[in-house]
Amino acid sequence: MIRRTSAPSARALVARAVGASLTVAVAVALAACGGGAPNEGDGAPPSSPSPSPDASAPPETGAPAADADSGGAGAPAPAAPSPPADIPIVDATGVVAPAALGTPPTGVRLDDLDLDMPVLPVGIAADGQTEVPGDANDAGWYRFGPGAGSDRGATVILAHAGTEETPRGPFSRLKDVDLGAAVSVTDDAGVEHAYVVTDVEVLEKATLDLTPYFVRDGDPRLVLITCGGQWDEEANSYRSNVVVTAVPA
Amino acid sequence: MRLRTPLTLGLGAAILAATAAAPAVAAPGDAMLSVLHAVPDTPVDVYVNGELTLDDFTPGTLAGPLELPAGTYSVAITAADAADASAPVLGPIDLPLAASTNYTAVAHLDAAGAPTATLFTNDTSATAAGEGRLTVRHTAAAPAVDVLAGGTAVVSGLENPDEATLNLPAGTVSAAVAAAGTTDPLIGPADVPVVDGQLTIAYAWGSAEAGNLALATQTIQVGHSAPGGVPTGEVRVPEDGVPAGFIAGGAALVLAGGALVLARRSRTTTASDRSAA
Secondary structure, X not given: OOEEEOOHHHHXXXXXXHHHOOXXXXXXXXXXXXXXXXXXXXXXXXXXXXXXXXXXXXOOOOOOOOOXXXXXOOOOOOOOOOOOOOOOXXXXXXXXXXXXXXXOEEEEEEHHHOEEEEEEEEOEOOOOOEOOOOOOOOEEEXXXXXXXXXXXXXXXXXXXXXXXXXXXXXXXXXXXXXXXXXXXXXXXXXXXXXXXXXXXXXXXXXXXXXXXXXXXXXXXXXXXEEEEEEEEOOOOEEXXXXXXXXXXX | OOOOOOEEEEOOOOOOOOOOOOOOOOOOOOXXXXXXXXXXXXXXXXXXXXXXXXXXXXXXXXXXXXXXXXXXXXXXXXXXXXXXXXXXXXEEEEEEEOOOOEEEEEEEEOOOOOXXXXXXXXXXXXXXXXXXXXXXXXXXXXXXXXXXXXOEEEEEEEOOOOEEEXXXXXXXXXXXXXXXXXXXXXXXXXXXXXXXXXXXXXXXXEEOOOOOOEEEEEEEEOOOOOOOOOOOOOOOOOOXXXXXXXXXXXXXXXXXXXXXXXXXXXXXXXXXHHHHO
């Protein structure tokens, strides 16, 4: 296959044209606690396993599927061969809307910590890290991952531990939560989804791979993230993320 | 706005990989093959290695993905009422399928309007966090085209049967296809979703001369990437449950609140121990 690369001007046009039509969810805190090692682009996609060494050998004959020969031997009327029935066929003439996992959260409550916060959708900032609501009294939902009530994957809600505006935010208390504590997430339809805390971790950002906390498959779970651990005066940030995992109650 | 938006133009390979409901991958090592019928007006049968695989396959429909061991497959396309693959209207052609690779074979018109087929390879590598992937393929009987997003050309001079792939911030793109160097849409505009962790493939198909140019789409779930970090520590949270103002306020206030401070300190110590563990 021959590949060629576009002119730089085309790239700029893409950035302009596409950027204009997109929505940016939430203001980003620039004086963030940083330190997370950028790891975007890593993580082998599940759809691309390594080729097996012998896989390049062509098959001898080739029925492509086990049942593809149903029209062969034993079909007395050659004018009416019958194909395998299990090949999905879809109309490609429309634009397919992506199937959403769960529904957007609008609130999170954890009574044991006196925590009751609105939740806003957040995306990815220019530095590849998550956006974070500017006030520690607001939480953010990672809108590219599953929503509340998803039947699989991690619903991620994050918030600053503290901000200039709110020096001691509710999420600064996450490190003190007891296992078994009840968490409730309200979605944009007003439905409450109940979770129970199963894990509290303090993980150093320098070595933290967030991949397992942002999965979109596997058992459904709620992941609450803030900063904590030691304060690094030099970096003006916390050295760790506090990560609370909860499962559907 | 992220400025690292790779734009690549590629020749040849392409496919349709999966519908939303289809698994992204089968047994490790299998190739995934989807088939798009993009020849207007003509239902066909598709034979793979002599076996009828798609019966009365209608234009504008997408079949698959088939999960196939790596190898070369012979594909013949016949009239829909053919008794076997002995008199194909197209082919037989050999499709070499590599292990663990996702393809779409497209039966379509060439630029001059004659039926042909192209095997495209789908880019199923993980998208960057917050980005989706859009591939556009020219499979129509039409001259070179520009692909417009929001009215501005983002792909220029794309010819049949070439493709271009863009990694874009997740969102919705208002996409249209116009003759190269023009902005008057031949197809669209249509809102095309750009989804984090998804490859969306848009096909221009049909015939300009026959006036039936149209858009076909295919979506494939590909890998996604976790964010580079969660920067949630804008300021150092005041310790010991004493609001910062109290410290500045003087010793009297601190003494007055002594019992409360002691009570909370024990809890903070516990938390610190846990943090250190």
